[in-house]
Amino acid sequence: MKRRKWTICLLAMAVALGVSGCGRGNTVAAAEPLMLQAGPIQPVEPKRSQLIGEKESTIEYAAPLAYVLAYPHLSNEVIDNQILQFIDGLKTDFAQKYDLKDEKEKKRLSQEDCNSFLYLDYDSYIVSEDKICIIFYETQELEQKISPTEQKTNTVERVHIFHFNTKTGERISEDSLRKDGFLEAVSAYVIRYFTENEPYKDRIFGDYRKTLAPDAGRFNRFALNDKGVLLFFERYDIFPGSLGRVELLVPYSELAGLLNGVGIEAPPVVEEKEPEVKEPTEKIDRVIDPTKPMVALTFDDGPKPSSTERILDALEKNHAVATFFDLGKLVEAYPDTVKRELALGCEVGSHSYSHKNFNTLSPEAINEDVKKTAAAFQKAVGFEPTLFRPPYGNCNDTVKKHIPMAMVTWSIDTLDWKTKSPDAIMKLIRSEGNLDGKVILMHGIYETSAEATEKLVPYLIKQGYQLVTVSEMAKYRHDGKLEDGKLYGYSYFQ
Template identity: 35%
Template sequence: MKSAKAKITFSILLILGLFVVGYFVNIMLRSNDDYASEADKDEKRIEVSKYPGVDLVTEITEKKNYNMAIHYPKFKSDKLNTEMEGYASSVKEDFLAIVEESKEYIKDRAAVLSLAMEIHPVVENVYSIVFSEESYVVGANAQQKAKVYIVDAKKSDFIQKTKILKDTKRNREQLYALINKKFKESKEYSPLLLEDGLKIWAADPNNKLNGMYFTDKAAVFQFDKYEVTAGAAGMPKISIPLDEMQNLLTDEWKEKLQIENDKKDEKDDSKNNTKDKDKPQEDKPVKDDASPKGGKRVALTFDDGPHPKNTLKILDLLEKYDAKATFFMLGNRVDFYPEIVKEVADQGHELGNHTWNHKDLTTLSKAEGIKEVERTNQAIKSAAGRESTAFRPPYGAVNKQVQSAISSPTVFWTIDTLDWKSHNPAAILNIVQENVRDGSIILMHDIHATTSEAVESILKYLKKEGYEFVSVSEL
């Protein structure tokens, strides 16, 4: 009898023991999953921008077979965010599906996806969000698409184009005439215009004017590649000043846009007066009193910024160790954080151009590549008061066409810290320690918090080893 009870008790204890073990194993597995999830999320960063109520989400992924650079806005509204996140996810999923289908053909060149975003204030709390999707997997041509949203951040809603533009047959005819005129006036687009395609676009009753958006000064029409022009035009944009669009606007928006324009003109006049006074200071070149010391020298370079927190932290560390560096910046981020660019310049660091949207320039036409670089140059000069003096192509992808189109020196690297991959300050430092020598150019990315954590240990180590920190141009 006692033996039977003992067996039952043992069985119950065994079951309870297995349950407890299973419970803790499950907790551990969930913890591991959470850790993996956190590691994945580390590729996804949310940063405060200069636009009220709008943050910037950035995902940059670099794999053996593909590279992705994805940007989209984050609002305070769940409704707006659901749409933005859903759109970005659908673009990413479609791209990865094509990569999977084509993986046996992807050999010499990794597939590339760039989902870039521009934001244009229209009136208070109203923004045009303009996405440019560009991908290359295999074949001869990159795929290019555009998508536009007009959002009211305060009301947490999307604004339909027909609320702004009166969509009638007569207005469509006038719109065609305006756009056609602008195309023909453009030296860049005129030879590439497919006029019949534009007529079809304007007359199509199913055309919801999806590529149309507004700034505070103009209506802009963004077309997909091949839609109304030959492929060499890429995704053409035609801008029509609002005063030429007055008759096509609804009464509500005619009033809103005109009032805002009047105020904007006053502000712009005030800014121009201030700018004229400050112009001699802005144009004054930065004096470099440093002289070669004849010792070992190394160039620290930072790509993909600026970042509102990490870049400032790195600047503080560089100042602490009396170090100069080169920052290769993306134009679309310069637009979001001009004050950070100004700080980089004011502290005497070299300004580098890393294109506007982090696109693989070897997949673009020469005209598109030039536009990526020149637009970034203009943004850097506007923010910093001086131009960039070096250029680094995204992914290090360059060919003769790219080289012939870029006037600034093209700068690569000799040490890739793989900071984007490891997110481990100790691992980043170890790569530097094992590979550094006189004249090394070290590649890092100031968009990663873990990189900013690694910088001090790198500076400390290299200074102890007798290295002087200079810009790439000084090398």
């Protein structure tokens, strides 16, 4: 953009804001945010920044530099001083990089000779009773003269995040906000979201599972609002530059108990009130016809008595079975529910002990998890699992080498963990067309998934499908017995 055009833009901003005065730049309070750039992509829901304090806007020319800065004034001296120090630091760094060293030449410049622009805008959020978050969006636009008639503009964008305690004025570090397990949960959510949703799933590039791994350092910085954790991915981070800066909200419901004093606290599992575990009213006598269509329902992350028992009720009522991939720690907590799963003729496999991302674990950690889970099953139901569903479906070469069980994923993901809607789950299943030979992924820990199962099981039977276990599916519809140490994934169950 030509310098003259930038001058007109800046002057228009100044007029619109009613700028007056002089000194350290022209500064006024503004009722509306000063929009300096297109808003970042928000794939989960619209961002609703809360106006905290009064908005201050500064426009300053110091050719060849120009500044257009917006920031909040909170009437909290400790916080306001930290914000002003941050802004002064930005300006100092910018000037050191791009200001002219020759003072005589600098004095000859006019406002129209500004060719290096520093912009600052912000969002602010009330996180909790004593916490706020301020996100500053910095943009540097640097004009470079290529020829007497042509210019090139280079743009640098950065995000700066501040959390403050409103009672003390002290800045709160992200390290002090997150608990153990936070990085793993965020990593899993981000990978699943970007690989399952438009416009991201077909545009994510590079070794993104490594880039977005819990220990890759990408989630150490984050912002909080009243709905969840905001993450920022700069241009060319993991997507083409055409998507610009990508912003993703991880809802607090996905991070229960993993943040200090923020969001949803997860109640201890042992405190959940267990409903009465029912004994099957009759022994289910099933005959499988290999010539007829069949489908396998699978349920991860349980058992959770309230929802899992509803799922078992639906199966028993319809003389049907499913495969449950249960967590070792919950098998220990709710052995009676696991026993009922088996009594109904269902298949029960391992989903690890506590749902860690196995792609990030060492061989020693994988072996330890396998042993711990096997011991939990042995104590609860008298046998060790022979099937394993890797958490998040993650199964790299190291995982395959150290899991002494057949590894099973799925061919249809109902996204029940995301939609929490029985109607959405049913709609997705209907849209899949022919289900013969398919393995359907659901989760046994959501009441909405249990409600969907109550509709789905009779629907599938009415459509002519036999409900079978994963092992039965392999035997009758594919190529036989599931073997230890092998991965049976999406392509296998097609």
